[in-house]
Structure formats: structure tokens, C-alpha cells
Amino acid sequence: xxxxxxxxxxxxxxxxxxxxxxxxxxxxxxxxxxxxxxxxxxxxxxxxxxxxxxxxxxxxxxxxxxxxxxxxxxxxxxxxxxxxxxxxxxxxxxxxxxxxxxxxxxxxxxxxxxxxxxxxxxxxxxxxxxxxxxxxxxxxxxxxxxxxxxxxxxxxxxxxxxxxxxxxxxxxxxxxxxxxxxxxxxxxxxxxxxxxxxxxxxxxxxxxxxxxxxxxxxxxxxxxxxxxxxxxxxxxxxxxxxxxxxxxxxxxxxxxxxxxxxxxxxxxxxxxxxxxxxxxxxxxxxxxxxxxxxxxxxxxxxxxxxxxxxxxxxxxxxxxxxxxxxxxxxxxxxxxxxxxxxxxxxxxxxxxxxxxxxxxxxxxxxxxxxxxxxxxxxxxxxxxxxxxxxxxxxxxxxxxxxxxxxxxxxxxxxxxxxxxxxxxxxxxxxxxxxxxxxxxxxxx
Numbered sequence: 001x002x003x004x005x006x007x008x009x010x011x012x013x014x015x016x017x018x019x020x021x022x023x024x025x026x027x028x029x030x031x032x033x034x035x036x037x038x039x040x041x042x043x044x045x046x047x048x049x050x051x052x053x054x055x056x057x058x059x060x061x062x063x064x065x066x067x068x069x070x071x072x073x074x075x076x077x078x079x080x081x082x083x084x085x086x087x088x089x090x091x092x093x094x095x096x097x098x099x100x101x102x103x104x105x106x107x108x109x110x111x112x113x114x115x116x117x118x119x120x121x122x123x124x125x126x127x128x129x130x131x132x133x134x135x136x137x138x139x140x141x142x143x144x145x146x147x148x149x150x151x152x153x154x155x156x157x158x159x160x161x162x163x164x165x166x167x168x169x170x171x172x173x174x175x176x177x178x179x180x181x182x183x184x185x186x187x188x189x190x191x192x193x194x195x196x197x198x199x200x201x202x203x204x205x206x207x208x209x210x211x212x213x214x215x216x217x218x219x220x221x222x223x224x225x226x227x228x229x230x231x232x233x234x235x236x237x238x239x240x241x242x243x244x245x246x247x248x249x250x251x252x253x254x255x256x257x258x259x260x261x262x263x264x265x266x267x268x269x270x271x272x273x274x275x276x277x278x279x280x281x282x283x284x285x286x287x288x289x290x291x292x293x294x295x296x297x298x299x300x301x302x303x304x305x306x307x308x309x310x311x312x313x314x315x316x317x318x319x320x321x322x323x324x325x326x327x328x329x330x331x332x333x334x335x336x337x338x339x340x341x342x343x344x345x346x347x348x349x350x351x352x353x354x355x356x357x358x359x360x361x362x363x364x365x366x367x368x369x370x371x372x373x374x375x376x377x378x379x380x381x382x383x384x385x386x387x388x389x390x391x392x393x394x395x396x397x398x399x400x401x402x403x404x405x406x407x408x409x410x411x412x413x414x415x416x417x418x419x420x421x422x423x424x425x426x427x428x429x430x431x432x433x434x435x436x437x438x439x440x441x442x443x444x
Contacts, residue, residue: 333444
């Protein structure tokens with residue numbers, strides 16, 4: 001198996017010259033064989049073992065065995081113990097998920113602190129096939145049918161070329177000792193059910209099932225490359241990207257096949273799921289104005305666009321304080337400047353982004369913030385009548401996302417200026433005004 005290992009590492013570009021590797025070693029035949037192959041190949045590596053304290057004395061014997069293995073191979077040894085049962089209960093996850101999370105977090109910590117470039121696990125072809133079948137059974141997109149990747153970040157799987165049978169045969173031929181994990185023989189876990197019952201059925205139908213499955217995994221990975229290429233092309237043609245906002249052109253989006261799949265791939269990084277995608281598409285036909293939330297983003301269904309807002313745009317509630325004569329850079333890249341004047345200005349016509357306020361009616365410091373439900377003010381020109389900001393936005397056809405970007409200048413809890421839109425009647429200058437404040441908004 002040494003030559004196939006070297007060929008696979010080279011073909012997948014898994015191991016840069018001179019790289020040091022941390023090998024996750026349970027004591028089972030797969031990881032022990034990987035350690036021996038690395039030793040024979042002259043690869044610099046260390047052995048790392050996790051004792052999950054799940055099998056009593058057997059877990060401790062595994063730890064002792066792996067420590068002895070490292071001594072025999074004359075390589076560094078790292079070990080740790082986890083109370084996996086308690087961790088699983090506290091985090092409300094399965095034992096397998098808990099063990100996997102604890103294991104990879106610890107391995108990465110050792111990799112960084114001890115100066116190793118890579119972590120190697122001993123997954124083989126059977127594991128990859130079982131992963132495909134498990135994901136297919138539970139429900140999966142294309143990526144769930146690709147098996148186990150040869151490399152994922154700093155983690156490499158250099159034995160994916162070999163079947164379990166080949167690994168066992170090599171261990172027997174080389175007289176390599178290893179530990180048996182009794183849990184692998186039970187049907188307690190889903191993967192064991194697949195291994196013990198589903199795969200044998202497939203092998204009856206096709207005696208070369210593993211070879212065929214490996215070829216299918218390779219074809220699916222090629223298809224995934226084409227899939228990703230097409231998605232990037234579609235994104236480039238349908239998505240207008242701006243800071244903290246994407247606009248998805250509905251007309252262009254509808255010109256492509258597999259509409260729900262395309263939209264899911266665009267929105268998936270922002271936490272949207274398949275059910276939401278279905279509702280979003282339904283809303284584009286009969287409910288423009290609908291809004292959908294995830295913890296990371298919000299999406300507004302407009303008539304021509306899907307407007308995705310994230311980052312600063314969904315933060316809300318940000319408050320900034322201003323004194324009488326000041327300039328402040330806003331988080332969205334705009335600027336607001338306040339200038340005090342003790343004599344009447346000679347020019348009142350300053351356009352949409354500038355207004356004058358009666359300084360004596362203001363209480364400093366002023367607050368600059370975004371709108372909140374229930375906000376109201378007295379728009380200039382309405383004889384002091386109150387109006388809810390929501391109604392003001394609607395009357396001015398301001399979209400549900402645009403209103404979240406508008407700043408409000410507030411004095412002692414009263415909105416003095418809907419920035420760049422309308423002054424409040426109570427703060428306008430008049431004949432009795434003795435001091436003035438000019439507020440100037442400079443958009444990004």
C-alpha cells in the first residue's frame with residue numbers, strides 16, 4: 001500500500017514537501033496502519049489520541065496501546081481525555097457529534113501550538129461510500145453525495161484510495177497489531193447499519209460495488225465543479241453587490257432553470273433554508289413587500305428585486321451622540337456636520353441634505369440613530385400635526401430596507417430631523433430664533 005499512498009498524496013496534492021503532520025490515532029486498524037505507512041514513507045508526523053471515556057477500561061487500554069505505538073515508531077505522542085457524555089448532554093447533541101467536535105477542536109489546538117502544518121485522519125473508501133449513502137438516506141443536496149473530501153482546511157485524508165479490506169490485509173501481512181472497538185460491531189449507530197446491512201445488499205447486486213461507487217463519487221465531484229462554475233456565472237449576472245446589501249434581479253433570475261436551487265445557493269450563506277426559499281418564490285408572484293429573516297440577514301421581496309440586507313443594515317438601534325459644533329463619520333460611510341451660528345444665515349436654500357434648526361429648542365447632546373417602531377414626529381408643513389414615521393415612509397414610497405438606513409436626529413427624545421428628508425415643525429427657525437444650527441448630511 002505504500003506506493004498507492006504516495007501516488008494518492010501526490011495526485012491530490014495533500015502534503016507539501018517537509019510538512020509535519022499530526023495523525024489522529026484511535027488504536028484501531030485504520031489509524032494504526034496510517035501511522036506505519038507514514039513511517040515507511042519517511043513523513044514527519046506525531047501521534048495524537050483522544051480518550052473519550054466511553055468504554056471504561058477498554059478506553060484506557062486504547063490510550064496505553066497508542067502511547068506504546070508512538071514509542072515504537074519513535075514519534076511524538078499527544079493525548080487528552082474528555083467527559084464526552086457530559087459534553088453531549090450539556091450541548092444536547094449525540095455522543096458521536098460530541099466526540100467529533102471535541103476531537104477536531106483539540107487536534108487543531110495541538111496543530112497550532114506544536115507547529116504542525118496538517119492533521120491526518122485514517123478515513124478510507126468504505127467510510128466515504130457510507131457517508132454518501134447516509135447523506136442520501138437522510139436527505140442531501142449534491143455536495144452531500146460527494147463522499148469524504150481528501151482535504152478540508154488543515155485536515156487531510158490520505159487513505160481514501162483504499163478499501164477496508166485492503167487496510168486489513170495490509171495489517172495482517174505486515175503483522176501490525178491494533179485494537180478492536182466493540183462498538184463497531186453493533187448496529188447502535190446509523191453508519192454501522194449501513195456498513196453491516198445496506199452495503200452487503202449492494203454487493204450482492206454488484207460484486208464490484210465499491211469500485212463502482214468510487215467511480216460514481218469521482219463523477220459527482222466533477223459534476224459539482226461544473227455546478228459551482230455555473231452558479232458563480234449566474235450570481236455575477238443576477239446579483240448586484242453593495243456594502244451590506246445585495247440586490248437580486250428577479251427577471252434575470254427567472255431566466256435560469258432550477259430556480260429554487262439557484263436561489264437557495266445564493267442565500268444559503270446567510271442562513272436561509274429550503275422552506276424559506278419556497279415562501280420567498282411564492283411571494284414574488286403575489287406578495288411583494290414580504291420580508292424574511294435569519295439571524296444573519298433580512299430579505300425584502302420587491303417587485304423587481306430581492307433585496308438582501310446584512311451586517312450594519314440589520315443592526316438597528318445604533319446611537320451616536322453629537323454636541324453643538326461637530327462632525328461625525330457614520331458607520332455606513334456618510335458624514336453629518338453640525339455648525340453653530342449666532343447671526344441669521346444669508347442663504348437658506350441648501351438643498352435636500354442640509355437644514356437649519358433653532359438651537360434654543362435643542363437639548364445637547366443630540367442623538368443620532370435609526371428608526372424604531374412607534375416613532376413619530378411633526379413634519380414641517382403639517383401645522384404641528386403628529387405623524388408616525390412608518391406612515392411618513394409609506395407616503396414617500398420609501399422601501400422597508402431604505403427606511404432602516406435613514407438617520408434620525410433626536411433631541412431629548414424628540415425627533416428634530418429625519419435626515420435628508422424632513423425637519424420637525426417644532427425645531428424650525430422663525431422670527432424669534434436667536435441662534436441657529438446648520439445640519440449638513442454628506443452621503444457616502
